[in-house]
Amino acid sequence: MSSILVLSGSPSAVSRTAALADHLAGRLRAHGHTVGAVRVRDLPAEPLVRADPAHPEIASVVEAIAAADGVVVASPVYKAAYSGVLKLLLDLLPQFALAGKVVLPVVTGGTTAHVLAIDYALRPVLSSLGADHIVPGWFVLDQHLEQAPEGLRVHQGTAAELYRVVDAFSGAVAARRPLVPTS
Template identity: 40%
Template sequence: MTARTLAVVSAGLSTPSSTRLLADRLSAASVAALRSAGDDPTVQVVELRDHARNLADNLVTGFADGTLQPVIDSVTSADGLIVVTPVFSGSYSGLFKTFFDVLPRDALAGKPVLAAATGGTARHSLALDYAVRPLLTHLRAATVPTAVFAAPEDWAGAEALRPRVERAAAELAGLVAGTRHAPDGSPDGSPVDPPLDGPFGGTPPFAQLLGQG
């Protein structure tokens, strides 16, 4: 069996938290899917509420302290990532965003990520597509196609969330099992060619454009 590591980031503020509950369900389903593929996963859960002050200190000092740095290391070194945020004011929480603000540049490049959210109404489900997914795309993460949103009514029946959770977990497990993450975002550590832009090749660096003419 191949050893795999999953990091689970929960941005819930209360205890108990529906955000953590959804994170646990996604984690359990992802572990089951990886084991079915012949992998041996271990899980590291990060409760951001426990590190709120450390994150604020990192923002103003530019450095992670001895408590926060191991958390950042566990997330950036994981083979796969599950991130779950509550939806506040129509978007991800400030605590959730702060965590990604302090990560090293390109730390999530090429990393398989499953995104999920909880909210007080199903109307907030689109926040995953117009807020969370663009954030992860900006960070160059390999976000799985299925994102999972849980509204209050989804907790009423034990089976309400299961199809979405299992589908998203299977997609994450497929990416994790088929990808060996490298810091530069390539599967095997080889250099990544810049994307081509249009029929005439890549776009020259901006500094080069400024030097022309």
């Protein structure tokens, strides 16, 4: 069984990006993956700002990334890039923390003018961290995400394309998982 870690890089307590990350984690679990999740905003601020990778909570995230076969990196767009809180975490990772991983970037934003944030801001950083395979990411307009009592609702047209990308990521992770010999 493949393991996936979903990183939510939203600094907000109530966040469409975090809700979307949770929603995608559920879909990946339904595909049979073991899925963990980290909301970067919940990590202690001081070790993030002081760049302290030895702090136990930061070290735990680094270990979770190392153990994962795939990583979903979700962020809202801020100033035409990914969030600062996500940058703080990515800056603490070892140089090749994503080596051997399949990575899915997912970005949310208020206007399609920010759609290139994936390719011009997030993808280069993920690549510099050694990601073996960065699948085509997906940009979701905030207005296509609705928080409802029963969970997140994704606009029908957006959902079909988003799920196509997530399902392709799921397949790529499963395909890269080494076979475990049976005795």
